[in-house]
Amino acid sequence: MSATAIAPPPRRVRAALLVIGDEILSGRTQETNLRTLAQFLGPLGVSLAEARVVADDPVAIKSAVRALASAYDYVFTTGGIGPTHDDITADAIAAAFDAALDEHPEALALLGAHYAEQDFTPARRRMARLPHGARLIRNKVSTAPGFMVRNVFVLAGVPMVMRAMLEEIAPWIEGGAVTHAIEIRGPRAREGLIAAPLEAIAKARPNLSFGSYPYYADGDFGACVVARGTDLAELTEARAAVEAMFRDLGVTIVV
Amino acid sequence: MSATAIAPPPRRVRAALLVIGDEILSGRTQETNLRTLAQFLGPLGVSLAEARVVADDPVAIKSAVRALASAYDYVFTTGGIGPTHDDITADAIAAAFDAALDEHPEALALLGAHYAEQDFTPARRRMARLPHGARLIRNKVSTAPGFMVRNVFVLAGVPMVMRAMLEEIAPWIEGGAVTHAIEIRGPRAREGLIAAPLEAIAKARPNLSFGSYPYYADGDFGACVVARGTDLAELTEARAAVEAMFRDLGVTIVV
CATH class of the missing domain: 3.30.70.1130 (EIF_2_alpha)
Structure with missing residues (x-):
């Protein structure tokens, strides 16, 4: 007598997107990264289950990251990783996970190699500050330091750079059944x-x-x-x- | 001696958008209503402060409506008000406010006048079910029954119909200082x-x-x-x- 094999239900892996940026909420810029991400994740066996758009506001970002990171397998954020004062994503994500924000040696080396010494301003060096334990996401078109920490991928908002980062992280993602x-x-x-x-x-x-x-x-x-x-x-x-x-x-x- | 007039701080009115629809999250359809809404609200003195996109899922819709309706002055939803089984917005919003779902006499009359008797199917009649206390939002391009209940405006997902509904509700909105x-x-x-x-x-x-x-x-x-x-x-x-x-x-x- 042989046991009847019962197939397990297909494994569902669900993700959320957090779009960070006043320029989207003000109507200045048309959001397009959501669709890019959904079409990227589908063939990897990950369903985009929710998206949120918040302003460049540390409290709003922190609270959304906490809610989404605990509810979904993966979270992707876009926007706010540049050198200017309104780029506060790394700080807010560190705060969401009660993590310190350190200069990441690999990010620092990458940025340092890219700029001539006199052009490596404190603002540019500030981009090397990543939450403790973060893994750097390199990309082929810019030195913008995307990173992964816990189950959160922090990506650039500029669509061309965001897409280059997705290419990089595809092998890092463990998907389930493809829909x-x-x-x-x-x-x-x-x-x-x-x-x-x-x-x-x-x-x-x-x-x-x-x-x-x-x-x-x-x-x-x-x-x-x-x-x-x-x-x-x-x-x-x-x-x-x-x-x-x-x-x-x-x-x-x-x- | 005259009292010095001190201007009160400008009144801020903040809104949220809830986009309802699997077709957005799957990457099938590019979302464009967010930008339309932001550009519509700006001159009325309302800032779009947050947006969320959820699936055609009653629990997700109900929970997002509750969270957003209590946090913002106005909430706008788009999608899910048609006649098919995946159109569950009215039901979910009634559930969010613990309100009954009644046939709305004005919506029923509007739909009844639009369809020949033999074409007024139960599915079409179902569109007249609105949360108790809802105010119908008519529009110039379709009979789709948008409505307002409490501080929530429930709009069509089809951009052309959504825009026609916005024209209708502009006078209903009390804005604050224009940004x-x-x-x-x-x-x-x-x-x-x-x-x-x-x-x-x-x-x-x-x-x-x-x-x-x-x-x-x-x-x-x-x-x-x-x-x-x-x-x-x-x-x-x-x-x-x-x-x-x-x-x-x-x-x-x-x-």
């Missing part, structure tokens, strides 16, 4: 008409999550159904069910 | 070189907040200094101080 998404567009399918059959489809498939998004194209509204889950066979079966639903409603399907 | 911003660009001004003089400028002007943002143009990095405050005279004086700082550093100023 895949499928998308089925039903032109001229009104959400109010697909709601009931789509709800039945979703209820019968508790392992998957279903979203419905209205869209406008060719002069009319349609509905785009998205299904997400970790099992590709389940998603293939769900696609057939959604396509059958659209067909029953007399809707042409766009794949 | 103005000025921006002075210093081409080839490296942040590491302006950091010390800019910090001195900022420290001497505690009523204003100063930000420094690196930018890339014409093949080189520059620094853009932003000052924000409610007093235009103070901002004019600050502009002169920042321009003098750039001049002292030998930087051409771009206004």
